[in-house]
Amino acid sequence: MADEVVLLHDRLRALAHNLWWTWHPEVISIFTDLDPHLWRQVKHNPIAFLNQITPEQVEERASELVLHSRINYAFRRLDEYTGQQKTWGAIHCGNLNNRPVVYFSAEFGLHESLPIYSGGLGILAGDHLKSASDLGIPLIGIGLLYQQGYFHQQLNKEGWQEEDYVDIDITRLPLREATDASGKPLVLRIDTRSNPLLARVWQVQVGRVRLMLLDSNVEGNTAEDRELTCRLYGGDTRLRIRQELLLGIGGARILQMLNIFPGVLHLNEGHSAFAILEEVRRIMEYDQIPFQRAHRRVSLSTVFTTHTPVAAGHDRFPPSLMEEHLGIFRERLGLSQEDFMALGRVDPHDDTETFCMTVLALKSSRRANGVSAIHGSVSRQMWKGLWPGRPEMEIPIGHITNGVHVLSWLAPQMYQLFQLRLGQDWATRMVHPDIWENVAAIDAGELWETHQNLKMRLIRFVRRRLLKQSERLGQLDLAKQIEHVLDPDVLTIGCARRFATYKRGDLILSQGERLAELIQHARHPIQIIFAGKAHPQDDEGKRLLQRIAQLSYTKSCRDRIVFVENYDYNLARHLVQGVDVWLNTPRRPLEACGTSGQKVVLNGGLNLSVLDGWWNEAYDGSDGFAVGHGGMHNDPAVQNQRDAEYLYETLEHEVIPLYYDRDASGIPCRWVKRMKHAMKSLGWRFNADRMVKDYAERFYLPAAGATSTETGKLE
Secondary structure, eight states, X not given: OHHHHHHHHHHHHHHHTBGGGGGOHHHHHHHHHHOHHHHHHTTSOHHHHHHTSOHHHHHHHHHHHTOHHHHHHHHHHHHHHHHOOXXXXXXXXXXXXXXXXXXXXXXXXXXXXXXXXXXXXHHHHHHHHHHHHHHTOOEEEEEEOOSSBSOEEEEOTTOOEEEEOOOOOGGGSOOEEOBOTTSOBOEEEEOOSSOOEEEEEEEEEETTEEEEEEEOOSXXXXXXXXXXXXXXXXXXXXXXXXXXXXXXXXXXXXXXXXXXXXXEEEEESGGGTHHHHHHHHHHHHHHTOOHHHHHHHXXXXXXXXXXXXXXXXXXXXXXXXXXXXXXXXXXXXXXXXXXXXXXXXXXXXXXXXXXXXXXXXXXXXXXXXXXXXXXXHHHHHHTGGGSTTOOGGGSSOEEOOOOBOHHHHSOHHHHHHHHHHHOTTGGGSTTSHXXXXXXXXXXXXXXXXXXXXXXXXXXXXXXXHHHXXXXXXXXXXXXXXXXXXXXXXXXXXXXXXXXOGGXXXXXXXXXXXXXXXXXXXXXXXXXXXXXXXXXXTOHHHHHHHHHHHHHHHSTTTXXXXXXXXXXXXXXXXXXXXXXXXXXXXXXXXXXXXXXXXHHHHHTTOEEEEESOHHHXXXXXXXXXXXXXXXXXXXXXXXXXXXXXXXXXXXXXXXXXXXXXXXXXXXXXXXHHHHHHHHHHHHTTTSBHHHHHHHHIIIIIHHHHHOOOOTTOOOO
């Protein structure tokens, strides 16, 4: 009996150590049922959960709730999943088996219990790993382990954002120390002009995919360098270049230490571009060839994805920092300082130009892409100086539109509905349009009831968060009336994003009288849930956020307009699963993709968005709502005014009337018809399985099969 008790606990720990559980609600429900209070207390972290519950307690609760078979079934499913041989990747990506894709990213958003992400870039990277796992594509992720992650956000009584950083207890994370073939922990070293930089390596299992994370908090580093991987996107350019040195060069050296020879380097944004140069150095020394030949060879197998249409989002470093941190490395490449700097300059002869990581990545990758059709066009225009004389259409930057990992963002209730109505195998065939045709047969009442349950779940979640906020701020009158905040029968709009000024999170506030009329309407009101963080150094973004928060504090608005602090994976999940409408109003064409709206579609919500990013490709007039017609005025102030007018006209004349048009049973039949059409027409297109297959077929397989000649052409 004692052995059986330990076995049960061990099986739960095995499940907890593979993030496969994060997209399988039947596994999550096991932990929830064992101890709901403890599960919430540890913030949905199964490692922390098992650290606080003994094997005997697990056995006792499992016996009471008859959980043994569910635990054993989940354990077997994970074993079958990881051991499955007949995957899409096994059939289509055979040449990657011994030469995997290595995917570099500065952040990975996999779940709230592993807080090494800040926003969209990281969530996209996490979804990419999960779909690569589901498809069986040989892929290894490389990132950094941040000891404090991104900041925790609190608002003060004036609505001003305050940042707090909390140390993460790594004993509560699903980490295993990476070791070499002899079992010795991996510790790598990078020499710089100032002092060597050391790092150890942790491994996270994401289904079939390994994620390797570098950690500079090791003996032998200076106090400054021990904190190098402390915070995500913090500090000055000196800290940033050392982080990127570690991510790129250090990440590539992990592969060498494990005797892994990559078939493809995939750089998710320019932060990791130094990895290219480390691979060049390895080939130069191994094959005894000069820099130019090795550089051509590596470029053939390198894929670069850019996400940033805003110039300030591309990292740049002055020559002094470059020489301090990469001078020794430059000498091993046999390059002069001028030639080395030229790799990161648009104009290689301009000595005043700094070194840009995006330029290095674009010059060193044969395949580059934006993350939507518009963003691809913006990127070609943005970087055309790298190919002087070429017309814009011939600039070698394409696009692969982002998608989301469906099972990570789909509500369990909606998953069950799909299982019943789309077929048991729908999740493995979600890229096929015919699967989604079955959405049309879902009963309108059944779909609406499922959506309303999710909406009520969201409202309860938001009320709990607001109660804590109001008690902390001493807003006792709000705390007493919290059950009146938000009404499940009212049209609910979600607006959550990074609060950068170009994203215009406050556009809906720009016409105060019209907004007041909409939220106070006697029969057809609206309510808005805001969330999001501004970068700690972005005071303009903080002021934008503050304006929304202060409005939410007023008595006339606080039941209908709320701002929820500390936007994270968990809050995002509740929002995209429960809102009626997702509002997105960036200044066109500065939204690279905007994947949150894709998550909303899967759960029955509708998009109300500027025609930018993915929505410009998705909107067909019947699957949501558009703000404007895609125009771009030369004067941003005029464009803001126009878009605000478009937004209110669409709300007043399309969105609100459609939502409140009910039949005798209280069902908004025309609204539900639009929900179904959105699911049916968009679900198969804007998911991460389709996205990763696109990368595999268009980029990975050709890159892995490419060989270089003296002219660097594809054979």
